[in-house]
Amino acid sequence: MSAAPPGRMEVEQELEDVRQGLWLDAWRRLRANRATVVSLGVLGVVILLVLFGPWLSRYSVAFTDWDHISMAPSLASGHWFGTDYVGRDLFVRTLAGGRISLAIGIAATGVSLLVGISYGAMAGFMGGRIDNIMMRVVDILYALPFMFFVILLMVVFGRNIILVFVAIGAVNWLDMARIVRGQTLSLKQREFIEAARASGVSSITIVRRHIIPNLLGVVVIYVTLTIPQVILVESFLGFLGLGVQEPNASWGALINDGAQEMETAPWMLIFPALFLGLTLFCFNFIGDGLRDALDPKDL
Amino acid sequence: MPSILKTSDSPILKVRDLRVRFNLAHHSLEAIRGVSFDVRRGEALGIVGESGSGKSQTMMAMLGLLAANGVASGEVWLEDRQILGIRERDLNTIRGNRMAVVFQDPMSSLNPYLRIEKQMTETLRLHKGMSVASARKRALEMLEAVKIPGARQRIRCYPHEFSGGMRQRVMIAMALLCEPAVLVADEPTTALDVTVQAQIIYLLDDLRRDFNTAIILITHDMGVVAGLCERVLVMYGGRVIEKGQAEDLFYRSHHPYTAALLNAMPKVDEACGERLKVIPGSPPDLQHLPSGCPFAPRCEYVMARCLEEEPGLETVTGDHARACFYDGLGG
Numbered sequence: 001m002s003a004a005p006p007g008r009m010e011v012e013q014e015l016e017d018v019r020q021g022l023w024l025d026a027w028r029r030l031r032a033n034r035a036t037v038v039s040l041g042v043l044g045v046v047i048l049l050v051l052f053g054p055w056l057s058r059y060s061v062a063f064t065d066w067d068h069i070s071m072a073p074s075l076a077s078g079h080w081f082g083t084d085y086v087g088r089d090l091f092v093r094t095l096a097g098g099r100i101s102l103a104i105g106i107a108a109t110g111v112s113l114l115v116g117i118s119y120g121a122m123a124g125f126m127g128g129r130i131d132n133i134m135m136r137v138v139d140i141l142y143a144l145p146f147m148f149f150v151i152l153l154m155v156v157f158g159r160n161i162i163l164v165f166v167a168i169g170a171v172n173w174l175d176m177a178r179i180v181r182g183q184t185l186s187l188k189q190r191e192f193i194e195a196a197r198a199s200g201v202s203s204i205t206i207v208r209r210h211i212i213p214n215l216l217g218v219v220v221i222y223v224t225l226t227i228p229q230v231i232l233v234e235s236f237l238g239f240l241g242l243g244v245q246e247p248n249a250s251w252g253a254l255i256n257d258g259a260q261e262m263e264t265a266p267w268m269l270i271f272p273a274l275f276l277g278l279t280l281f282c283f284n285f286i287g288d289g290l291r292d293a294l295d296p297k298d299l
Numbered sequence: 300m301p302s303i304l305k306t307s308d309s310p311i312l313k314v315r316d317l318r319v320r321f322n323l324a325h326h327s328l329e330a331i332r333g334v335s336f337d338v339r340r341g342e343a344l345g346i347v348g349e350s351g352s353g354k355s356q357t358m359m360a361m362l363g364l365l366a367a368n369g370v371a372s373g374e375v376w377l378e379d380r381q382i383l384g385i386r387e388r389d390l391n392t393i394r395g396n397r398m399a400v401v402f403q404d405p406m407s408s409l410n411p412y413l414r415i416e417k418q419m420t421e422t423l424r425l426h427k428g429m430s431v432a433s434a435r436k437r438a439l440e441m442l443e444a445v446k447i448p449g450a451r452q453r454i455r456c457y458p459h460e461f462s463g464g465m466r467q468r469v470m471i472a473m474a475l476l477c478e479p480a481v482l483v484a485d486e487p488t489t490a491l492d493v494t495v496q497a498q499i500i501y502l503l504d505d506l507r508r509d510f511n512t513a514i515i516l517i518t519h520d521m522g523v524v525a526g527l528c529e530r531v532l533v534m535y536g537g538r539v540i541e542k543g544q545a546e547d548l549f550y551r552s553h554h555p556y557t558a559a560l561l562n563a564m565p566k567v568d569e570a571c572g573e574r575l576k577v578i579p580g581s582p583p584d585l586q587h588l589p590s591g592c593p594f595a596p597r598c599e600y601v602m603a604r605c606l607e608e609e610p611g612l613e614t615v616t617g618d619h620a621r622a623c624f625y626d627g628l629g630g
Contacts, residue, residue, distance in 0.1 A: 127367065128367055190407055191402050191403075191404055191407040191408040192407060192408050192409055192410045192411075194364065194402065194408075195400070195402055195408045195409075195470075196410075196421075197364060197394070198362055198364060198394055198395065198399070198400040198402075199394060199395025199399060199400075199421075199422045199425075199473070199474075200390070200391040200392060200393065200394035200395035200396055200422070200425060200426060201391070201395070201421065201422075201425060202388075202391055203387075205425075209410075209413075209421070210410050210412075210413075213410070213412040213413065214410070214411070214412055216412075294412075295412075296411060296412060296457040296459065297411065297457070297459050
């Protein structure tokens with residue numbers, strides 16, 4: 001390897017510096033936004049509960065308590081959120097279900113973020129024929145029916161929760177790529193990109209340094225919309241018997257069950273729905289706050 | 300820093316027979332038709348012309364920044380190196396380093412998401428391989444050189460915290476960071492107030508002396524040229540139609556177009572209510588250029604010959620040259 005004037009280490013150090021600058025400022029501005037700070041706190045509590053909550057209860061996810069079937073919440077029996085129609089403890093199931101819902105939401109969104117941004121930004125920035133080919137690939141993948149794709153995966157690889165992650169991630173990045181490409185196309189026309197080119201900055205650095213930071217506002221909003229969407233898609237898959245399988249649970253699956261018993265055992269719907277709703281609210285507020293915080297013009 | 304103005308005789312930038320062609324859907328269009336000029340070290344050259352005369356595209360072609368459908372031919376020699384059509388990677392070692400640009404609109408030429416400091420040090424780190432600390436120090440020096448008050452605090456600001464004139468100063472400081480041999484200023488004052496315009500022009504003139512940088516000023520404003528440039532190039536329809544010392548052009552113009560341009564400048568001492576003078580007609584459509592002189596349809600001295608053949612650049616005196624058949628002007 002030839003040692004170009006700015007060494008690799010130095011460039012990385014510098015990039016680190018830029019990232020820190022941007023995120024540090026964003027953090028400072030974020031802290032001033034009360035709704036966002038509260039949401040962060042609530043989301044933190046939800047995540048902690050989901051991670052460690054199930055250990056607080058003496059019941060497990062699959063344990064059926066034949067003495068307490070479809071029982072209302074009570075402190076005495078230890079079923080704090082009540083039980084479902086086969087006597088399983090809802091407290092444990094809601095929190096354990098949250099693990100899967102949140103993990104899918106965050107992981108699938110992370111994948112779509114990573115792939116979507118780099119793919120979309122590259123297509124938009126290169127333009128011309130490369131852009132055309134890259135976006136036609138997206139169109140083709142887009143045309144593939146989602147359910148068909150999921151069923152195909154299940155048939156080939158067998159039923160596995162990881163596959164749900166893969167399937168959702170594989171579909172979600174398409175939207176992200178389109179959004180990012182569109183933004184990049186309009187950003188590319190801006191004079192500061194031309195100015196960067198005129199001062200000898202390479203294409204990759206322009207994308208990384210000038211295009212991506214300017215995309216963040218839109219991307220962050222889209223991410224906060226994607227996480228809830230992914231959680232709901234997972235519940236839809238579960239409903240069709242393709243998602244999480246019994247005795248494991250997810251919020252979507254629990255709400256589905258709860259909705260059917262709404263009249264006789266409303267707690268079966270209320271608790272999972274409460275957690276899902278709370279989480280989605282938090283993500284929305286955080287997204288909104290992040291968008292404002294990432295824009296240097298909003299002080 | 301060298302503060303003696305050295306205008307050595309060997310040109311630092313040589314442009315030879317530069318042509319730019321844009322391929323459109325069904326045909327192609329020649330936007331620049333054989334432009335040649337020299338720029339010497341520390342010299343200020345003005346390129347003047349109406350919109351569409353090809354003055355900006357000349358610069359874009361020199362820097363390899365043409366749109367994707369643009370093709371440039373000819374030669375551009377910067378410091379004895381031919382740079383037209385070379386690889387992007389090699390070009391990137393020259394752009395911003397040996398030849399830098401100041402764009403027209405300072406409001407949109409800075410990345411709104413990065414502090415001034417980051418944007419300034421980027422070039423230095425890239426071309427000079429400077430450490431973060433020394434790049435920062437150099438950026439600060441340059442901000443002080445372009446007379447930004449409180450540079451030490453201002454360097455930590457975002458672009459939107461600057462006024463238009465201040466942003467243009469930042470752009471100029473950025474362009475000069477690597478002490479380029481040539482600075483191209485593409486209508487640097489068009490988007491600014493008149494009072495700020497004058498400040499920027501004086502600033503450019505000072506910096507040219509301080510850094511011994513050649514400046515190519517692209518503008519449609521004769522007043523701006525008069526304030527800064529020693530030599531002037533007048534472009535029309537993608538060609539140079541007159542060039543020479545600024546004084547020769549201003550007082551002894553030998554081309555009807557240059558004369559008309561000068562005549563069209565609003566004058567403060569003109570009687571109120573008098574209409575501004577204009578050049579009748581509109582700039583030529585590059586797709587349907589007339590067969591003879593491109594200015595012939597608008598020229599008040601047009602002769603039969605003008606409509607048939609296109610005049611070439613001919614020397615009048617010294618380095619004053621013009622492309623016109625009519626002899627009654629100048630002197």
